[in-house]
Each structure stands twice: as structure tokens, then as C-alpha cells.
Amino acid sequence: MKNRWIALYVENDVGVLAKVSGLFSGKSYNLQSLTVGTTEDETVSRMTICVASDDITFEQIKKQLNRMVEVIKVIDLTNVPLHMKEILFAKVLRCTTADKEEVFQIAQVFDVQVADIGKDSVLLECKLTERRNNELIALLRSKFRHIEIVRGGAVAIESISTSCR
Amino acid sequence: MDITGRKLFVRALQEEGVDTIFGYPGGMVTDVMDELYKQQDIRLVLPRHEQALIHEAEGYAKSTGKVGVCLVTSGPGATNTITGLADAHYDNIPLVCFTGQVPLGLIGNDAFQEVDIVGMTRSITKYGVTVRSRRELGKIIKMAFHIARTGKPGPVLVDLPKDIQLMPGDAHYPQSVSIRGYKPNEGVHVGQLKKAYKLIKSAQRPLILAGGGVLLGNAQEELRRLAETMRIPVVTTVMGKGALPSGHPYYIGNSGMHGRYAANIAVSECDVLFSIGTRFNDRITGDLNEFAPKAKIVHIDIDTAAISRNVVVDVPIVADAKLALEKLNEWAEPKNTKRWLEEIRALDKENPLEMRRDKGMTPQMVMEGINAAFDRGIITTDVGQHQMWATQYIELNEHKKFITSGGLGTMGFGFPAAVGAKIANPDQPVVCITGDGGFQMNMQEMATAIAEDAPVIVCLLNNQYLGMVRQMQQLFYGKRYEATCLRRRTTCPPNCKGPNGACPPYLPDFMQFAKAYGAHGIRVERETEIAAALAEAKSYTDAPTVIEFLISSDELVLPMVQGGNPMSKMILK
Ligand SMILES: Cc1ncc(C[n+]2csc(CCOP(=O)(O)OP(=O)(O)O)c2C)c(N)n1
Ligand SMILES: [Mg+2]
Numbered sequence: 001m002k003n004r005w006i007a008l009y010v011e012n013d014v015g016v017l018a019k020v021s022g023l024f025s026g027k028s029y030n031l032q033s034l035t036v037g038t039t040e041d042e043t044v045s046r047m048t049i050c051v052a053s054d055d056i057t058f059e060q061i062k063k064q065l066n067r068m069v070e071v072i073k074v075i076d077l078t079n080v081p082l083h084m085k086e087i088l089f090a091k092v093l094r095c096t097t098a099d100k101e102e103v104f105q106i107a108q109v110f111d112v113q114v115a116d117i118g119k120d121s122v123l124l125e126c127k128l129t130e131r132r133n134n135e136l137i138a139l140l141r142s143k144f145r146h147i148e149i150v151r152g153g154a155v156a157i158e159s160i161s162t163s164c165r
Numbered sequence: 166m167d168i169t170g171r172k173l174f175v176r177a178l179q180e181e182g183v184d185t186i187f188g189y190p191g192g193m194v195t196d197v198m199d200e201l202y203k204q205q206d207i208r209l210v211l212p213r214h215e216q217a218l219i220h221e222a223e224g225y226a227k228s229t230g231k232v233g234v235c236l237v238t239s240g241p242g243a244t245n246t247i248t249g250l251a252d253a254h255y256d257n258i259p260l261v262c263f264t265g266q267v268p269l270g271l272i273g274n275d276a277f278q279e280v281d282i283v284g285m286t287r288s289i290t291k292y293g294v295t296v297r298s299r300r301e302l303g304k305i306i307k308m309a310f311h312i313a314r315t316g317k318p319g320p321v322l323v324d325l326p327k328d329i330q331l332m333p334g335d336a337h338y339p340q341s342v343s344i345r346g347y348k349p350n351e352g353v354h355v356g357q358l359k360k361a362y363k364l365i366k367s368a369q370r371p372l373i374l375a376g377g378g379v380l381l382g383n384a385q386e387e388l389r390r391l392a393e394t395m396r397i398p399v400v401t402t403v404m405g406k407g408a409l410p411s412g413h414p415y416y417i418g419n420s421g422m423h424g425r426y427a428a429n430i431a432v433s434e435c436d437v438l439f440s441i442g443t444r445f446n447d448r449i450t451g452d453l454n455e456f457a458p459k460a461k462i463v464h465i466d467i468d469t470a471a472i473s474r475n476v477v478v479d480v481p482i483v484a485d486a487k488l489a490l491e492k493l494n495e496w497a498e499p500k501n502t503k504r505w506l507e508e509i510r511a512l513d514k515e516n517p518l519e520m521r522r523d524k525g526m527t528p529q530m531v532m533e534g535i536n537a538a539f540d541r542g543i544i545t546t547d548v549g550q551h552q553m554w555a556t557q558y559i560e561l562n563e564h565k566k567f568i569t570s571g572g573l574g575t576m577g578f579g580f581p582a583a584v585g586a587k588i589a590n591p592d593q594p595v596v597c598i599t600g601d602g603g604f605q606m607n608m609q610e611m612a613t614a615i616a617e618d619a620p621v622i623v624c625l626l627n628n629q630y631l632g633m634v635r636q637m638q639q640l641f642y643g644k645r646y647e648a649t650c651l652r653r654r655t656t657c658p659p660n661c662k663g664p665n666g667a668c669p670p671y672l673p674d675f676m677q678f679a680k681a682y683g684a685h686g687i688r689v690e691r692e693t694e695i696a697a698a699l700a701e702a703k704s705y706t707d708a709p710t711v712i713e714f715l716i717s718s719d720e721l722v723l724p725m726v727q728g729g730n731p732m733s734k735m736i737l738k
Contacts, residue, residue, distance in 0.1 A: 011346065014297070019287050026288045056473070063470035069292045069312060072346040 001052050003032060005077035005084075005156060006062065008047040011070045012038055019070060020047065029053065029061055033130075033153035044072060048084075048155045050130075077156055084156035088126040088133045093146040095120050102143060110136050130154045167333040170302050171200040174263075174330065177306040177338045179206050183234050185588060187222045189215050191238020192278060193265025196330040198236075210588060210617055213609040215242050217581035219249020220607065223258045224585030227568045228543050230383070232313050233585070235262040240278030243324075244285070248575060250320045251289040255572025256404065257381055259318035261309045266295060268328040283324050291319030296326065299334035307342040316349025317468045318381060350467055353484035353492060361439070361463040361480045362496050368437035368461075370505045371397045374420065374449075377404030377571065378442015378466060378486045385409070385563075387490035388441070394497040398509055400428040402443050404571040407561040417509055418518065421449040422726050423553040426735060427513035429726070432457050433733040434508075441465040442486045445475040446572070447728070455731035465489045516724070516737055518557055524717065526692040528626055531714050532558035534695035535596060535624060538703065541565055542594035543586045547579030547603035550632035553722040555598045577606030580623060584610055587619035594622065594703065601627040601651060605673075611682040614709045622702045623711045628718050629664070629671055636721050640736070664718055675713045685710040 010016045017036055024031040032050040039046045051061060058078075065074050092103050103122045107114050110132070115125035126133055133151065140147050168176075174197050178186065185208045190198050201209050212218040215237050222233030233253075237246055243264040253260050267276040272295075283293040292312045296305050309321040365371050379388050388408055392399050392415045399409045400420040409416045418425030420432050432438065438460040443449065445464075450456040456476060464478040465486065472481040482489060521527045532554055535544070541564035546552040548570055561567055568586060570578040583597035604625055614621055628635075635649040644662045653661070654669045679686030685705050687698045689712060702710040724735040 014295070015283060015287070018284060022287050056477075060470065060474055063472075063474075067468065067470055069344060069347045 006049040007075040009073040012045040016070045035153040081159040082156045086130045086154040087152035089150045090124040091148040093121045168336040170330040171196045175200045186234040187218045188236035191242045193239040212613045215245030217607045217610045220581035221585030224582030225589045228586040229589045233260045238265040243282040252573045252575045253320040254289045259313040260320040266324045266326040269326045293322035295324040299332040303338045357482045370435045371437045372435035373399040374440040375405040375408035376402045376443025379408040382486035384487035396502045410562045411560040426516035429732040439463045444471040451732040528554045536560045538699035545583040545597045547599035548574045548576045549600040551600045551626040576603035581610045583621040584614045587621045596622045602631045625713045679711040687712045
């Protein structure tokens with residue numbers, strides 16, 4: 001079992017998201033994340049899907065997706081150079097002044113923005129890789145008891161040149 | 166000039182060459198129904214239940230190769246089709262099912278008889294869509310027929326909101342449609358096929374496993390040629406039965422859970438398994454680790470997703486069965502398989518499918534009688550022991566078709582499927598082999614059969630039990646016959662272990678049932694009466710006949726492989 005990535009071009013129609021996600025639940029595939037949005041062609045949506053599976057299941061998932069009428073193209077991103085980012089908001093609550101100071105430092109180290117601030121809370125806006133976001137969450141968890149996390153799921157696009165990963 | 170949606174609907178069906186539609190009315194389809202009233206090209210069949218409606222369309226489609234067309238209303242009309250659609254999905258039967266829907270503006274309001282039928286059937290249809298603008302209506306109907314019949318066939322659902330049916334719009338019905346996400350495989354990879362051929366050629370003990378795809382692809386002739394030229398024995402799946410005539414010298418029998426002994430051993434012993442048009446369902450493979458353990462496997466299927474899903478294969482080939490076999494036949498050369506064939510024949514002698522004559526009227530004798538009475542025609546079955554006996558003992562040739570519910574195993578399928586097949590083939594005898602349980606699930610269709618002049622012959626094997634389940638209780642659950650005795654009433658003792666003299670009478674009386682509908686009823690209690698009963702039934706062309714065969718309650722379907730066991734581990738006695 002490992003995480004694998006798929007980019008899926010689908011018809012931008014009612015019910016297509018339900019159909020794709022229904023495949024994962026109906027066949028007990030282990031969906032990790034799924035994001036969707038329109039593309040340069042407004043009749044086409046692109047999904048970025050992360051799934052945890054073994055090799056055989058992953059092949060089967062790609063085939064099952066491929067045979068859906070609404071699916072235009074399946075791209076296996078697992079071994080493709082990518083740009084991949086996930087949006088994440090992290091709110092640290094019930095902060096002391098010292099806590100705030102520490103959050104600022106963390107923001108600096110992780111190179112993320114402080115998007116908002118209140119009497120005893122700080123909001124971080126992060127646009128990192130999924131893994132880096134995981135690390136950030138782990139760190140915040142270890143330091144603060146009261147945090148609120150919202151994650152968007154990763155979106156990915158193939159690199160233009162293989163060097164700029 | 167613009168026309169209404171309902172007019173375009175009928176025009177579309179006419180242009181698709183639809184001659185029959187299975188329809189049940191309701192508030193959300195009264196407009197298209199009204200339009201059908203005004204024309205003569207398309208016959209509307211009125212079933213008595215929407216589940217049966219779908220099975221009738223399946224029988225129609227399977228017996229003709231045409232798309233079965235269905236029309237039902239929204240809400241309960243639509244939900245009643247679900248079992249049928251699932252059945253068609255698992256057995257790859259081309260259907261287009263139109264469901265009425267509440268007007269677009271009411272969708273989402275929990276309006277009267279509103280259900281999200283597209284959502285409910287997403288995983289059991291090949292494609293499903295709600296028509297959301299009048300402009301798209303023609304294109305969507307064209308797509309529906311195209312998707313249903315091409316590639317691996319299947320059911321397509323088109324949800325028609327009431328206001329779309331009334332709205333004026335383009336009168337044009339497109340001649341063709343291109344769908345960017347749907348490109349069925351049309352070619353065949355010759356390199357892979359060469360590999361497959363080399364493998365068969367080098368084999369000492371080659372075996373062909375033919376599935377339903379051979380029949381769907383109309384490749385029986387090509388299969389026969391390959392088997393004959395290369396002298397390769399053939400086994401079939403339940404759905405593949407009939408891919409080779411059952412009397413053919415190279416035909417061994419069905420493999421799988423209730424397969425023939427020699428067929429299952431041949432699968433276990435072969436060194437190359439050439440499989441075509443099967444998805445290696447668990448009823449065929451048993452324990453996957455021990456399936457065809459000595460064989461290199463070639464797998465040809467039109468569905469990419471069927472390949473290397475259940476069984477890891479050595480040579481996967483995505484192709485239409487007929488195309489692939491035609492190509493192979495160009496190369497095919499005779500092989501020497503004499504010893505292998507002899508070995509298989511010896512296995513079959515060891516444990517043949519016996520024609521049991523040991524106690525009264527056995528189910529085998531009924532099958533034998535049906536074989537003798539019909540050398541052409543269509544045979545449908547329901548689901549249960551009688552179905553398995555039929556798959557084991559019914560003999561098929563080029564003039565006989567076998568229609569059964571394989572993938573979903575839907576009780577209630579057999580009788581309506583027969584009615585649908587008879588409507589499509591009035592000149593052919595149509596026989597339905599059914600059980601006393603499953604027949605009761607759709608026997609209201611007797612009215613349809615009478616009304617539509619579809620004089621089918623129902624061979625009802627009455628064992629007074631849900632026999633298939635009873636068999637499991639008998640063998641594996643200490644004869645605790647929970648919920649399988651169809652004579653049981655509240656007056657019965659709680660822990661009954663089988664019939665005795667004090668049992669209540671069986672309900673219903675199927676002879677009175679037949680009479681109530683104006684059908685013929687014949688009750689057969691002794692083996693000596695089988696032939697005469699079938700002859701009598703054949704002589705009735707005015708109405709259906711129900712022949713009730715009173716068979717013993719404790720008959721078993723053997724051989725049997727218990728679910729999850731290897732196919733070589735058969736219970737024989
Ligand atoms: C709709 C449906 N419900 C339940 C089952 C489970 N099932 C399979 S065979 C069977 C018994 C069928 O009894 P009958 O029609 O009398 O046939 P027999 O096995 O006795 O020949 C049952 C309950 C099924 N296949 N389909
Ligand atoms: Mg029964």
C-alpha cells in the first residue's frame with residue numbers, strides 16, 4: 001500500500017463527482033483526497049485524486065475510471081514530475097503572547113503567511129506540499145492544545161521542465 | 166419547425182428502429198405515452214410490474230440482440246426497475262430505460278413521486294443521465310442507444326423531466342454521436358494475440374474457457390472453428406453455455422461451483438487456459454490461489470477492467486471475442502491433443518453427470534424430457550436448484566438459446582424473461598424452467614403473457630422449498646430449515662427437520678392459478694407422464710401452459726464446490 005496520484009479529466013456535468021466518488025466507496029478503494037475544479041475549457045473539470053493502494057488495485061482503479069462515460073482522460077501522476085500544492089488554514093486559539101510569538105516564528109520557518117490575528121488567536125494560511133502541511137500540523141499539535149485545521153486537498157499539475165520540481 | 170419533446174422522443178425511437186417498448190404508465194410519462202398512442206410502428210407491451218418489465222426487455226434483448234427499450238414513471242415506477250437494471254448490468258444486456266421525472270423546477274423539493282433515480286442506479290448502469298434541457302434531448306437519446314449496444318453492452322438510464330417532454334425544440338434527431346470519454350475497443354493487438362497463439366501451440370494440455378462474451382459477441386462459429394482446428398477441449402461458464410453445442414465432441418461442460426467434474430478437473434490440470442469473454446467471477450474460480458494452478462493463462466475480454474482483476478493472467482488481450490477468434494483462426498494449425506482428450510474423457514467416465522433414475526421423477530428426468538421435446542427454441546431459467554440442473558443437463562445446439570440470470574442471480578427473472586423472448590420470437594417455442602419460489606416473485610406476468618399473446622411453456626419444478634438455500638442447510642447447517650419451507654405456517658413445530666405427513670398443504674395451487682388467468686395447467690407427478698405433458702403443452706398455442714413437476718424436496722445439485730474452496734474440491738455424492 002502506498003499513496004498514488006491520478007489526474008482525471010471529466011465532463012463538467014451534474015453528478016460526475018458523485019459517480020467518481022461513488023466508485024471509490026462502492027468498490028472499497030481507499031480514497032485519500034480528491035479535489036476538483038474547472039479547467040481552461042469550462043466543459044471539462046480536472047480532479048486530482050490521491051489513493052492508497054497496492055499495484056493491482058491501482059491498475060484496476062485506473063481501468064474502472066477509464067471506462068466511465070464521463071471520464072475523458074486518466075493520467076497516472078505517480079511517477080511524473082509535478083507541481084503539487086495544498087491549501088491549508090491553521091488557526092491557533094487561546095494563545096498567550098508568548099504563544100503568538102512562537103506561531104510567528106513557525107510561520108517564518110515554514111514560509112507561510114499570517115492571514116489574520118485576534119486578541120488570543122492567529123490564523124496561518126499555508127500553500128505547501130501535502131507532506132510539508134502534515135509536518136506543520138504535527139508541529140502545531142505538539143506545541144498548542146487548541147488548534148483548528150482546514151485542508152483543501154492537493155492539486156497537481158505536470159512540470160514544464162523536469163528540473164523544477 | 167420545432168416539435169415537443171414528446172414528439173421527438175417517439176421520432177427518436179422510430180429512427181432507432183425500435184419495434185417494441187415495455188412500458189408502464191404514471192403521471193410523469195403520460196405525455197410520451199399519449200404520443201405512442203398516436204403511432205403504429207412501435208408496439209407497447211404493458212407488464213404488470215416494473216421489475217418484470219425490465220426482465221421482459223432483457224429477454225427481448227437477449228433473444229434478438231437488439232436494445233430492449235423500457236419506459237416507466239418517476240418515483241415508485243423508477244425504483245421498481247432497480248433489480249432489473251442491476252441484473253442487466255451484471256449480465257451485460259443492452260437496455261435503454263426511460264424514467265419519467267418531475268418537472269425540472271420541482272427536482273430537489275421532495276415533490277410527489279420524485280426520486281433521484283440516476284443517483285440510485287449509478288453503480289448498476291453503464292450510463293445514466295437526467296435530461297436538463299430540451300436542446301439536449303435528441304443527443305442524449307442517441308447517446309443512450311449508442312452506449313447501450315456498443316463495447317461491453319449494458320443498461321442506460323435516461324431520466325425525462327415532465328416539462329422537457331412538453332417543451333418545443335429542435336425536431337432533428339442526430340444520425341450519430343461522438344462522445345469524447347467513450348471509445349469502445351474496436352481493434353485487437355496482433356502482437357499480444359501472436360503471443361497467445363504461440364502459448365496455445367506449445368501447450369500439451371490446452372483448454373478453452375468460454376464465457377458469456379462469446380455469445381454477446383456472436384462468436385460461436387469462430388470458437389467452434391478454433392477448437393476443431395486445434396483440437397482443443399472447451400469448458401464454459403454458466404453465461405457461456407451454448408458457446409459450443411453441448412453435443413460437440415470437444416465440449417466438456419460447465420466449470421465452476423456446480424460444474425461438471427471433468428470440466429473442473431480439466432481447469433485444474435491444464436497447462437494453458439485460453440479464456441475468452443469471462444470476468445473470472447468467484448463462482449468460476451473458487452479459491453483464487455488454486456485456480457488453474459498449472460496453467461499459463463490467456464485472457465481475452467472487451468472490457469479492460471475485467472482483465473487482471475480477479476486472476477493474474479500471462480497474456481492479457483483487450484478485444485472483441487469475434488475479432489480475436491477470427492484472427493487466431495487465420496493462424497490455427499492442428500495440434501496433437503489426443504492423450505489430453507482421452508484423459509478428460511476418462512475423468513468424465515469416472516464421475517459423469519448422471520441421469521439419475523433411482524427414485525421416482527428426478528429433476529434430471531425433467532431436463533431430459535425438455536431436451537427430447539425441443540430441438541429448437543429459447544430456454545430461460547429462474548434462479549435456484551432448477552437453474553443449476555438446467556445449466557448442467559439442458560442440451561444446446563445452434564437453434565437453441567439459453568437465457569439465465571448469471572451475474573446477479575435474480576429470482577423472478579425467468580418467467581418475465583421468457584415472456585419478453587416470446588414477444589420477440591413468436592415463431593419459436595419458449596420454455597421457462599423455474600422454481601416454486603422464484604416463479605411466485607413475478608407470476609403476475611401471466612396476465613401480460615395472455616394479453617400480449619405470448620404462449621410460453623412454464624416448466625415449474627416444485628420441490629416445495631427454496632431449494633438452493635435448503636441444500637446449504639441440508640449440507641452445512643444441520644438441516645435447520647429456517648425460512649426455506651414454502652409450506653410452513655404458524656401451526657408448524659418450531660424445529661422442523663423436513664416434511665412429514667402432518668405438513669400443511671402447499672400454496673398456491675398452481676393449477677388453479679393457471680386457470681384463473683385462462684392459461685393451461687398440467688400437473689406431473691410421475692416420470693412416465695413427462696413426455697406427454699410436454700407434448701400437450703407444445704400443442705397449445707392459444708395461451709401459456711404451466712407444467713408443474715412435483716419433484717422430491719431433498720434433491721441436491723451435485724457436484725458442488727463450497728464457496729471459497731478450490732474447484733478441484735468437489736462434493737460429488
Ligand atoms: C431476489 C432473490 N432473493 C433471494 C435469493 C437467494 N436465493 C437463491 S436461490 C433461492 C431459492 C430459490 O427457490 P426456488 O425458486 O423454489 O428454486 P429451487 O432452488 O427450489 O429450484 C434463493 C432464496 C435470490 N437469488 N434472489
Ligand atoms: Mg423450489
